Amino acid sequence: MMRALYTLIWLLGLPFALLRTRLRGQREPGYLEDIRGRLGLGPRPPSRPTLWLHAVSVGETRAAAPLLAALRFRYPEHRILITQMTATGRATARALYGDFAEFAWLPWDLPWAQRAFLRRWRPALGIVMETEIWPNLVRECRRAGVPTVLANARMSARSAARYARLGGFVHAVLRDFSALVAQTAEDAARLSALGAPRVAVAGNLKFDIEPPASQLDLGRAWRAGVGPRRVLLLASTREDEEAPLLDALLPALPSDVLIALVPRHPQRFDEVADDILSRGLTLCRRSSGAFPDTNTRIWLGDAMGEMFAWYTLADLALIGGSWQPLGGQNLIEACAVGCPVVIGPHTFNFTTATLDAIDAGAAIRATDEANAAAIARALLNDPERRQCMATAAHTFARAHRGATVRTLQALEALLPSSGND
Template sequence: MPRRLYSLILYLATPLILLRLFWRARKQAAYREHLGERFGFYPALAQALTQAKTPPGRKPLIWLHAVSVGETRAAEPLLHALSERWPDHQILITGMTPTGRETAHQLYGERVLQAYLPYDFPDAVARFFRHFQPRFGVLMETEIWPNLLAAAADRSIPIALANARLSERSARGYQRFSALSSPAFAQLSAVAAQTAADAERLRSLGAKAVTVCGNLKFDVRPQASLLTLGATWREERQKRPAWLAASTREGEEALLLDAWQKKPSAALLILVPRHPQRFSEIAQLLRARGLNWRARSAGLPTPETQVWLGDSMGEMAAYYTCADLAFIGGSLLPLGGQNLIEAAACACPVLLGPHTFNFLQASEDAIAAGCARRVQDADAVLQTVEELFADASTLTRMRERSLAFAAAHQGASERTLALLQEISAPAPDQARH
């Protein structure tokens, strides 16, 4: 009954869902593309599946869902492991955003099929499973869709939740709707949790086969070409100190610039917003403040450049390599923080704001390892930046500890793959037939 009511609400909300899509398309036109896929219609992919046929039928398919950019990048080591373990299978990667889709294309090219996962309408998810017929599915992080999971269970398609994380805040939200969420969690065939605390919260919500496997993001290796690019940028700034405000969210840029303009610094600020649709907004903000700034798309910063706006996609590892240290966005305001692991893998020390509940364990571990520091507000960010620029030996130690921290937590992809091998194996009675 709760799931029927949930489905009815979804159907009634369809006009609002479409309105939201077209509203987002004002800033990002790609939201108007592939609309049919969002409702379970995939005519454009029919030919690709046909070409994947091998006698007596098409290749078996493994499905991996990564909602947007962060999850798509985190899935990279797991996807490579899946390709090596099942080389005769086609891999489908689904997402929900154009930027996630573009990221998947950059990372995997034509090696995988790509599509949007449909909204959680019963008929839409039924069409999805009829069209693709996956052998098993992998949902990245915390993608719990009641109708999707029920439809998979009805078709005996195992579904795993990989790199699973669940903050206390999110757990309380699911608990309020436990009559709907608990059956969905219980239908997961396996859960690869990031931490013991995540595992405990997931079990409390109804998940059964939960194993702590670690964070897949530690297994993501920065591309060598990006490390080289970042090193080139670093040489071009000719020993001028530079700090990076990485993956900043709405409202944070103004706070950081306010603090910076109170006490101007000779250091270069590299400012990279989290969402590409905000690039033009931040450019307007910099113009309005009368700052000497330059966009990455216009070239490298000059000695007079105060702020270098990172208006590019897929180059974060290069920005981390270029900078002496980084502030991780999403943590200055109560937004939960963004991923600090990529910074550590690039030997870039980090500063974290007070709000890191989305990456709590990784944040606390990084602070304990000596490669991160927590600050309470924008003024403290600028003060700590200046202190570390004046203390080269401490900054060097933090860089060394960053690499050690990243290396010490690798291995999640191997542990997750072991779980997927278990759920994908045929049952004993099926194997005999």
């Protein structure tokens, strides 16, 4: 009954989903690309065994990099198909994997659309990243004989409580997965409590991401260009976060501190730039190609795919998504390049990684924006402490590697062996 109701809601909402896609396409043209794919439709590609990975947006797409590299080596005869739900996710996937992968939208979660998608691509295996639990998708995969794995899975206490209210419906959905591979023992325990019968723990794939040499070189070049100025990075900020942070930071920091601000979502770049200019601040936009001079107060990171470069540049990073109740953002990339981190009070989507980073001495939690400004001022004036945090960050990131190997072992049990042993 619950599944029928869920499908009916999707069916009734389909006209609104189409309208919303059209409206978003006015701001982000990528949403208007291949609308038929949202319904699972499109030409059938040439026959070839397919490994399919779904990553909803940017973070999950980037996290899949080490796993995709391992799959390409292990199964070179297979096509790699990557699906997304967002235009920014697709743009990121093309930038990272465009030399070897194919791309499609994941259809809206209607049974007939999912069946059309599976008939079109005929995947040998489906890998769904992190939190993407689509009931009709996994049911149709099971019916079609497509083994499907929830990989790098995470389940916060807040999400688990919401899912638990759905009772047997969630239990049935989780049982449709062929396997679940969780990031932490806590994630695995919550998934098991919801009814998942097969949950392994592999760690977080994001720890296995290698910072690209080109990004490290770019960040070092920026560092040389900035010279002796200290750089505070506001990384992956979300709506309603930039203004309170700037209100707290600007009076607390001397004018020679360059604030680099990189919003999480590209559709907000212009909005954030307008807010900065409305404050009478000097602004340089990364997209202009110009370099901030000594009078520039804010350097706006309005280009995609350069987070490792920004972390390499920065003396200290304040991680976005954690200053409003949004659950936080990934701090592992910052740690991987040795950038000290300050995070806000809201990190429920990354609880274990955050607590582990704090325990390791790589990160500090601030209670609010004013507290963050005080911590930032103290750290920017204390290079020895920053160096200790940078060393701790490197150690923390290296100590948690290995999730790719463990995840691949779970996938290999569902696929035939390859010649690359």
